[in-house]
Amino acid sequence: MQRPTILVTGANGQLGFELARLLAPHGDVVATDRGRLDLAEADAIVAAVRGVKPDLIVTAGAYTAVDPAEKEPAVAHAINGRAPGILAEEAKRIGAVLIHYSTDYVFDGTRATPYPEDAPTAPQNVYGASKLAGERAIAAVGGYAIVFRTSWVYGLRGKNFLLNIRRLAAERDELRIVADQIGVPNWCRVLAEATVRVVRSGLPALAERAGLYHLSATGQASWCDFARAIVGDAKTPRIVPITTAEYPLPARRPAYGVLATERFEATFGFALPDWRDALARCVASPIEPDVVG
Numbered sequence: 001m002q003r004p005t006i007l008v009t010g011a012n013g014q015l016g017f018e019l020a021r022l023l024a025p026h027g028d029v030v031a032t033d034r035g036r037l038d039l040a041e042a043d044a045i046v047a048a049v050r051g052v053k054p055d056l057i058v059t060a061g062a063y064t065a066v067d068p069a070e071k072e073p074a075v076a077h078a079i080n081g082r083a084p085g086i087l088a089e090e091a092k093r094i095g096a097v098l099i100h101y102s103t104d105y106v107f108d109g110t111r112a113t114p115y116p117e118d119a120p121t122a123p124q125n126v127y128g129a130s131k132l133a134g135e136r137a138i139a140a141v142g143g144y145a146i147v148f149r150t151s152w153v154y155g156l157r158g159k160n161f162l163l164n165i166r167r168l169a170a171e172r173d174e175l176r177i178v179a180d181q182i183g184v185p186n187w188c189r190v191l192a193e194a195t196v197r198v199v200r201s202g203l204p205a206l207a208e209r210a211g212l213y214h215l216s217a218t219g220q221a222s223w224c225d226f227a228r229a230i231v232g233d234a235k236t237p238r239i240v241p242i243t244t245a246e247y248p249l250p251a252r253r254p255a256y257g258v259l260a261t262e263r264f265e266a267t268f269g270f271a272l273p274d275w276r277d278a279l280a281r282c283v284a285s286p287i288e289p290d291v292v293g
């Protein structure tokens with residue numbers, strides 16, 4: 001097959017940055033950030049896809065600010081709910097494959113065992129509701145779309161829990177961290193590597209596997225476990241477990257968001273590593289220079 005043209009959105013984000021970099025050897029990547037393609041602008045999305053004529057669209061752009069989303073639901077819905085549907089529509093029009101990412105925050109977090117793809121959704125906050133709207137918009141179009149739900153994304157760039165804990169650890173002797181929310185930390189590079197691996201199986205094979213998959217590292221953690229793993233053996237700061245009630249935030253978080261990944265593993269033939277192994281690899285890796293901007 002000819003070298004595919006790959007349109008990546010949100011290429012300055014944690015995941016988008018890794019995708020743009022790691023997909024480059026496998027196609028002609030058109031990496032767009034907010035400046036080149038504003039996902040809040042429906043017409044701009046249509047024009048971008050019609051201009052680029054991609055074989056594959058990978059949508060890493062999203063409104064990910066969970067607490068601010070409570071105050072601007074219309075913006076969150078435009079970017080997370082409406083834009084994915086337009087991208088899916090445009091992809092379908094030209095027979096392109098779409099790879100999109102969603103979140104464990106589509107669930108209410110009341111389970112105590114991992115959520116399968118077909119578990120009932122019940123988002124607890126505006127961000128989760130907007131991402132669910134995006135999933136539904138893609139499903140309604142019904143083209144060659146793959147949606148990967150994942151959770152707790154971090155990396156060495158951007159805004160994330162790992163960098164917050166590192167910064168706070170340098171400033172304080174004690175960190176009080178929520179211990180009653182359980183999920184799975186996912187290094188953005190591992191998610192991008194998994195995406196590249198499925199893309200390398202070929203676009204026709206991907207088109208046949210269109211659907212919704214949970215893509216996540218194995219194991220589980222509380223935010224407190226995650227913080228302890230980040231701080232490692234250091235004597236300070238001391239990590240003190242607290243409850244969600246002791247750390248009120250504008251947006252409600254699900255108490256449990258572990259995703260069952262068997263469907264992904266059975267379909268694509270591999271599993272992601274344990275989150276602790278990925279974290280160890282992440283903290284030992286150099287920060288890559290910018291490719292966009």
Ligand SMILES: NC(=O)c1ccc[n+]([C@@H]2O[C@H](COP(=O)([O-])OP(=O)(O)OC[C@H]3O[C@@H](n4cnc5c(N)ncnc54)[C@H](OP(=O)(O)O)[C@@H]3O)[C@@H](O)[C@H]2O)c1
Binds near residue numbers: 152
């Ligand atoms: N972060 C998590 O913990 C998490 C958990 C589960 C699922 N996910 C999903 O995983 C995907 C990747 O997330 P991430 O962690 O890589 O997010 P991220 O680091 O916040 O990156 C998102 C990117 O989207 C861009 N963006 C925001 N509004 C835009 C707009 N109107 N037009 C174009 N680009 C826009 C942002 O640009 P600016 O920098 O200019 O705002 C940013 O570069 C998303 O679909 C997210 O919902 C994330």
